[in-house]
Amino acid sequence: QDGKIRVAGIYTVPVEQQWVSRIHKALNAAQERGDIEYVYSENVSNTDYERVMREYAEQGMDLVVGEAFSVERAARKVAAEYPDTAFLMGSSFPAQEPNLAVFDNYIHEPAYLTGMIAGEATESNVIGMVGGFAIPEVNRLMHAFMAGATEVNPEVRFLVSFINSWYDPPKAKEAAFAMVDRGADILYAERFGVADAARERGIKAIGNVIDTSGDYPGTILASAIWHMEPTIDKAIEAVKNDTFAAEDYGQYSYMSHGGGSLVADEELAPEGAVEAAKAKQEEILSGAFEVEVDDTEPKSTM
């Protein structure tokens, strides 16, 4: 071995999906640095997930990264059977001894901050939110966003709808249009397609997980960005040093570890809004303020 560790990614969706793209990006970066050798399987159906895990484990991968969300049981079983392989899995459940560590997209903090900016920015006091599926990973960010907006603007109302697909931008766009027709002047863009609707109707949008402001100049007010690098790099280091353990890596998605960040467009945002958010960010970083994690399905408030 040339000192590189071998890492495999197993994703249930294509690597363009926002969530997975963050993991993929961090692993590609590690590969480029020369730290790891990285292979992946995308769009693995959950029937096949266990087999793919086993195949990678059998191939002698040092670290397997993936999402266990709808295959918890299988993932945990495989991990237990291959104690020499490190597994780092997206999961809402605790880690499992000795070799399954978990992470999740805990970027509710920046989502809260984007909510504050949106709450200031809205003039109609109606914010539209389009989601893929109502799962905890989505719900918690929406709730945090709503909490942030409500904090600065108690008048604000939310429209929420789900399109039941990770990948149907035309449909997401239509759902967003429907909200604009109902008076929304800010759109929370959980899915691809929503920001497009905002741009076409000349209103503003809030980004999520990835930074798309380059694609929609003049449209994205602020985004809550997820960075998987701290999580991935920690795991790689642990594997390298043989100290990988059944830990919860979720904390590395928090702002304090650089796992989440706020990007805001000061030109677009109303005066003072970004400053207020930045101030809140300091409170969060210092531990003075904690954003609540709420995984239930968000509902319209109109």
Add this chain to the structure above:
Amino acid sequence: MIRFEPRPERNRLLRVAAPIGAAAAALVLAAIPLAFAGAPVLRAYALMFSGAFGSVFALTETLTRATPLILTGLAAVVAFRAKLWNIGLEGQLYAGALAAVAVGSGAIMAPAGVMVPLVLIAGFAAGALLMLGPALLKLKFGADEVVTTLLLNFVVILFVQMMLEGPLQDPMSMGWPQSAPVVDEAVLPPLVERMRLHSGLLVGLVAAAVVHVLFRHTVWGYEMRAVGENASAARYAGIPVSGTLVRVALISGGLAGLAGVGEVAGLKGYLTADLSPGFGYAGIVVAMLAALSPLGAVLAAVFVAAVFVGADSMSRAIGVSSYLADLVVALSLLCVLVGGFVTRYRIRRVTRHHATAGRERA
């Protein structure tokens, strides 16, 4: 000019040679994208074979994937024989799975000897009931069952999601839309230690035998065939056409429901809305590849599963895009389809002997 003629009798050599030829043709075709992706073609073939059959693990994985296909394939065989175009196998599979977790994840407690039959029956009944709707709409209103069953697939999956976020959600799932696991007593026992292969396979094999006997040896099967071959002659002869179609619908939907039971109670343990990667649609393919023969459906299911599992494993071993596996499955499917044609028809170049050349004329 070229014409196709049916072969007077099936050529035995061809019946063996055609599938092999078809497989070979599929492999040759698959070489194009393989080479395109820069993979070593010959090694890829070897890896594909060993990925499907090369170890106990590979073999059990192939059979595991074949299990739901056998059942949805049989469901299609039963329906299509009676010319009831049930395209809603996917929805019926989910209905079966939903019933299995509704009954099997704690609502009822009983020993395994009771629980296992119970979830099987519940799943069968749910699938059957779901197919009853389209059958009745067809009989009462003439609503085309292709449309109703196809659209119901979407409705059922949404319904499953609703249940998984509502009454059937596992309280321990941390908010994830999934059901509570089926209790240990309701689990279809595994067949090979440490492997995923479960006794759903036995359910599939028994079902194949039952359907075979049904069509070959029973009055019901006879009536189903008669209605499928010529419904108006069957009606004239006094066969209850509507009743037969309802029976077909129930059995077909029920078999697809059983596939869903196998996937939750045998394989996964709990239900999520992405349980099936299209087993319902693949069942149609399996049935037609098997020329609507129930026992053939078993072979066809294993074939389809093996190609997928083998190609998928190969794509991972040599590091090409995993979409290649689906591509190889599609190519194999089309090649096998053509292969079946070759056993049934021969190609004739039409050249004629002229009368003047063929016979002495005065």
Add this chain to the structure above:
Amino acid sequence: MTHGTAAEPAAGEAVLSLRGITKRFGSLVANEAVDLDVRRGEVVALLGENGAGKTTLMNILFGHYVADEGDVLVAGEGGDLQELDAGSPRAALAAGIGMVHQHFTLAENLSGFENIILGTQGLLDLSVSRRGARRKLEALMREAGLDVALDRQVSRLSVGEKQRIEILKALYRDARILVMDEPTAVLTPQEVERLFETLRRLTSGGLSVIFIAHKLSEVLAIADRIVVLRGGRKVGETARSVADRRLIAEMMVGRHVPTTRREPGRRGGVLLELRDVSSGEPSDRGALTEVSLAVAAGEIIGIAGVSGNGQSRLSALVAGLARPRGGVLRLFGSEVSHHDPRRFAAAGVARIPEDRHHDGIIGGMTVAENVVVEEIRAKDYSRWGFLRKKAIRSRAEAAIRGYDVRCQGPDAPARQLSGGNMQKLILARVLDRAPRLVLANQPTRGLDVGAQSEVHRRLLEARARGAGVLLISEDLDELLSLSDRVAVMHGGRLSEAIETERVGRTTLGLMMAGHGREEAA
């Protein structure tokens, strides 16, 4: 059309010549070294039993099939015979050959007009040129005396009208050689007479016709020359003027064909009684209005009438497929409460359907399975829901032997049987159970003389045994020779049944056209 009037072959010259045609289907030889010449303005009748190879030969001529050996030569512009491209209906059409197929080749979702002009125009033309076509067609209809509702969708036409569309289709393309494969099988006697008049007019204008039919009376009425096929070979050829009816029949079948004769019978109690029965929506064509009828044991009641006047409905009632809207239907003395085909069959009604392909035979199932289809739930053939295959097989073997069904055996798919053998199979299925009442709807349609006489013999046998027979037919010869009494169906009403001896063909014909009996007589 490329065929001008320039140098048409003169009358008496050959316009078509088939030379040494051989066609095999697997091991079966459908045509063997058949030679056939057709001269200008002549009607050649092609005869032969079912399966003799008549249709096959014509299909080769028209390019549906390609002969294994032999040539098809057609007179070209200058009158000289030229070889025709094999296997191309397009070439045949271009050479002036028109074909009226044995089974309709009509698109039912189009109008008759559209079916006729189908393919007569460049496919890439931007619009259908209707006006010119319409004018030509109307002239043609007048000239030929063929009258049809051109704009009605074909699915709503009667078989007779469909047949006329088929003929117009051929004539519209200026056919010089017209092949007619059993065009009369579904026509009424009046329609046949009109068709023949048309043909006579057209042949005097130079049209040559190959005419296939199973009724010798028709053949003798129209043909100039008669050619007989048997087992794919040409076994005889004679001018009509010297033709002998009995001899031709024997030439076709290869054996003596007994003529059926109805012996005086003994009339028993009434088995089937309809009193003022109405059925079907009154607005529908073919609905029944207040029909009364009684069929007694030991008699044959014939129902005459042009198809579409309610016969199908009557037959459906007696078969247990339909229920009366008003009136009383009594079977074997008691009023029927459950209109269910299976119960009717079990109670002793033998039902021979009008359309054997559609309602009679399940083509994809075996001969044996077809034999027992009505009784499959009886305990003779199944027990606890399982089939008793041995019993089914031995019943089938007996049926095949007893009714001389020509097939490869009980396990052969029924689809492969010829029309005549399908009919024998149905007879075996229904008559072998010693039924008390026989419903026979067009039982000899399309059958050859041998098969016809076989069906007639069986019906008379049933009568002799004491069964009552309800015979629905468009064939007046058949009705008059078999029935004890005849009733006429018109516009959904049924006339009183009259002793056969007291009605003649003309009276019946007029009654079928809607005249009352007094008027007609």
Add this chain to the structure above:
Amino acid sequence: MEILEILISANFWAAAIRIATPLIFGVLGALVCERAGVLNLGIEGIFVAGAMAGWLAVYLGLPLWAGVAIAAIVGGAFGLIHAGLTVPLGLSQHVSGIGVTMLATSLSYFVYRTALPNVSSPPRIVPFQPVDVPVLSDIPFLGPVLFSQTPLTWLAFAMVLVVAWLLYRTPLGLALRAVGDNPASVDAQGMSVTSLRIGAVVAGSALMGIGGAFLTMSAFDAFFFGMVNGRGWICIALTVFASWRPGKALLGAILFGAFDAFQVRLQTVIGSALPSQIFLMLPYVLSILALVLVARRADYPRALLQPWFQGQR
């Protein structure tokens, strides 16, 4: 009442037509195939292939309309595979169709991934823009509904007219309708059943390809895996609903589009009261009900699914 407000708003109907556009292409395509007697279950995959190919062509620098043409050609090519298997060889139309769906889908994904191995977010193109027709767009209500759509929507409307004219006014249409009802009728009139059917399937599939391209070149500006999301299957259902008539196909597609547009709006009106899935079910349930209301057995192309061999019976 807010529901009424939704139904009379121009934006709602504009959305219905946008959602309907790919379906219009798809239903017309399926209709042309089925009129000729061939069921084309390849539609779901052909949508994917059209979406991918059209988009990729434009991404690689071709003009938008060239992308549309390429989507049509790619659709037609997959149609040719399906036709080749089902028409001259008479193979199972179900299996071949599903096989073509699998082939077209996996090939599109494979090509996309191989061509763009390292994208994290799907690259964009400049798609068709809604064109405001000077005077017409200003008509109240109708203006925004009909005349602020992209050119592909207009093309869809035009195709309805073209297909209707073709089917009912031209000799080719006559032959097509005949061949799907009784191939022998066409054969007996000296035309080639095989060429007619192959031609119809290829042309129909080309329309499906354009339907796919609408998704990536008009409704959106990038290609995503899985973005077709069952739209092809919906078209198969709508074809039956439309009784194989172009006018009714348009109606059916717009009706489905309206159900869908209504559903997302309803979610925002009473979304808090019911699970979101109830709304998402709406288009499918309403379509089934609509079918039950219009169902008539009669109009089926009688030769659908039936292979035809010359010289055989």
